[in-house]
Amino acid sequence: MGDAHDHSDLDRQVRAALLVFACLLALTAITVGAWRLHLPTRTAITLALCVAAVKGSLVAAWFMHLVAEKRIIYWVLALTAVFFVPLLLFPTFGALDAVRLH
Amino acid sequence: MDIPYTVAVRPDTGLNNGKIAIWLFLASEVMLFGALFAAYVMLRVGSTSWPAGATYLNVSLATLNTVVLISSSVTMVLAWASLVRRDFSRFRLFLGVTILCGLVFLVIKYFEYSAKFHHGYLPRTNTFLAIYFTLTGLHGLHVIGGMTVNAWLWGPGSALWKTDPAHFTNRVENAGLFWHLVDLVWIFLFPVLYLL
Numbered sequence: 001m002g003d004a005h006d007h008s009d010l011d012r013q014v015r016a017a018l019l020v021f022a023c024l025l026a027l028t029a030i031t032v033g034a035w036r037l038h039l040p041t042r043t044a045i046t047l048a049l050c051v052a053a054v055k056g057s058l059v060a061a062w063f064m065h066l067v068a069e070k071r072i073i074y075w076v077l078a079l080t081a082v083f084f085v086p087l088l089l090f091p092t093f094g095a096l097d098a099v100r101l102h
Numbered sequence: 103m104d105i106p107y108t109v110a111v112r113p114d115t116g117l118n119n120g121k122i123a124i125w126l127f128l129a130s131e132v133m134l135f136g137a138l139f140a141a142y143v144m145l146r147v148g149s150t151s152w153p154a155g156a157t158y159l160n161v162s163l164a165t166l167n168t169v170v171l172i173s174s175s176v177t178m179v180l181a182w183a184s185l186v187r188r189d190f191s192r193f194r195l196f197l198g199v200t201i202l203c204g205l206v207f208l209v210i211k212y213f214e215y216s217a218k219f220h221h222g223y224l225p226r227t228n229t230f231l232a233i234y235f236t237l238t239g240l241h242g243l244h245v246i247g248g249m250t251v252n253a254w255l256w257g258p259g260s261a262l263w264k265t266d267p268a269h270f271t272n273r274v275e276n277a278g279l280f281w282h283l284v285d286l287v288w289i290f291l292f293p294v295l296y297l298l
Contacts, residue, residue: 010186010187013179013183021172028169028172032165032297035293044297044298048293052292059175060286063178064279064286070117077125080129080133088143092140
């Protein structure tokens, strides 16, 4: 979010936030609805995590204003991702490897 | 001596210092929860059997909590927008609703935890409950932390609005960024723990 706001820009941001709110409610309903269908585990995990990723992106982009942020914030987040992705992936690969060996 | 660049933009970063600081803090929070999510994945993949979340947990209450937390994020945005519009009374209304939503979330969580303890489901019962209590407990502490900051901004901290409204607006914006991260973490905790 910039440090100077004109009111029409602010009105747009508020309208976008309300639209995102409606989307988040709908996506929550989809997540719970899909869970009630008792899908196969792999499909259920993929679907639930994809919907959660979309919801998370909406919150980050519109509520946290990452759609229009300064470059330095994107660099901070990119650096975080460089550590975050291996943090999640390496233990997962290690655990999967251990399962295969047994 | 005043802390520099609390309102004015630093020429090298293009942002005030508070904004940079809160994003660096949020980055460390992402790593903290990331480590616990990694622990969850390792425990689940390495386990011979893993219970469905609904075996132990109440999905209806968690769904309600999701709606409550999402609603609180919107009211946080509306509180900040009210300050930018110089409407202090609406700011207090929306921030008050945000704090109330946080309280409702914690009360629901209290009932959830109480039911678990009543049935003898404790962190030591099994690995699933151990990681459930760790993740939701840490998230709950973040909700309490966010509510404390918001309550201070709603009450005594709001005195800054009279002397330096731009600085106060920046503080509310930064508190909002933290609150949205708390919401974002829950968005992932909900399906991972309750539905899968």
